[in-house]
Amino acid sequence: MQKIIDSHFHIWRQQDLPWLVGDMVPRIFGPYEPIRRDYPIEEFLADNEGSGVEKAVYVQTNWAKQDFEKEVAWVQKTAEETGWPHAIVGYADMSVDDVRPQLDRLARYPLLRGVRMQLHWHETPEYRFASDARQVVDPAVRKNVARLKDYGLSFDLQLFPQQMRDGADLVEENPETDFILTHT
Template sequence: MPYTGPIVDSHHHIWRRQDLRWLSGEVVPRIFGPYEPIRRDYPIDEYVAEAAGAGITQSVYVQTNWPLDQAMDEVRWLRDVHQAAGWPTAVIGTADLFSADAAHTMREQAATSALLRGTRLQLHWHEREEFRFAAAPDAMLDPIFMRNLAVLEELGWLFELQVFPQQMADAARLVAAFPRTTFVLVHAGMLIGPEEAEVKAWHTGMRALAEQPNVVVKLTGQGTFIHRVDPTFLALVTGHVLDLFGPRRAMFGTNFPIEKIWTTMPELVTAWRDTLSSLPLEQQAWIFAENARRVYSLPS
């Protein structure tokens, strides 16, 4: 039977148009396709209403690509949002990890808000330009980047790792260099489609990451490239993830409002409940709530 208990959303966004480069001016191509319907404010009240209606009781906000020189402003804004609304439960910030100033920024963020649990700087690179964010596929091995990543252990923070399958060999080397830091693999490793060649390359990369015990996987963003909620695709991704990582290293998240382009929160949550319904209820509870509480140090 499907799990019906409380859910933790391990990955969501709220935003204000004036604070986001990609929501103002020209439409910049993004990996999730045309996004005109969500080029508007997505305030905390709207998110909470949708989340609570779907059974979500806690949430982790993940940075939304504010300009890097406004990384502190994002943290301050979220501190104020939390004080007013009680949400989000925790925050993943960002910093320019290719800059010598990043360590100072992260320490200042930690001092500014107790909500901080880690940082993300998107590292994904792809042959297709519209899928590309990082400057190079192996940017994660840059010495300055790696020196800044070492600060996470000092802060007790995790790193949100966003890479494509062809980058996972380098990503595994990066993770191995920081065995006491938790790496959270965003969107289950960014499988772009169910084609055999794509799945094979993705599985190979995921197996290399699964060998690193400090990697956990977020079952998020599975509509990113196919632009729909597809039960067959959810089952495909989930089957591989659980075979490789097990149910103690996987967790659910909505990636809202991106998924709002093609679905609703109740439809998304129901699809995931159905996908995981064959698992024992204890394992469903781990994936829907307990693993995220553990990884992000959320109150029980």
């Protein structure tokens, strides 16, 4: 069987996800009643048994912004206890004036490999994460993405098609940073 690395997966505790326990609203991924529960690493592993997945990268699941470090700490602890996952992509708010204090806190976790701040904007308010369609070209975002190279971190770039030109510019400005194009 071919060996596989799952480069983007999620586990969660429902209590940590305000969007998952809040009122049901239309989401771009459709109805989500079936995931309104805990999804621990043990279930993820059972779901993947026999699939050939031998390693996996956890990607942040939109905890409350102020809990960005708690999320990475929880996933790091999960990995220490179970051997899974093998890498973490955490959240950092790239729209702040200086993201380095957040990155300094996250850098303490050995499995951290990158960050994701969802910059995709949609005409339908329920489908957007970015504050506006051009957040990807916001000077603060650009300045903070440029800082990732100093930490050796990648950036998970999540955009809608109409934002791709701006996203390509961001990538071109940062040749020393690895970008992962996600959910595109």
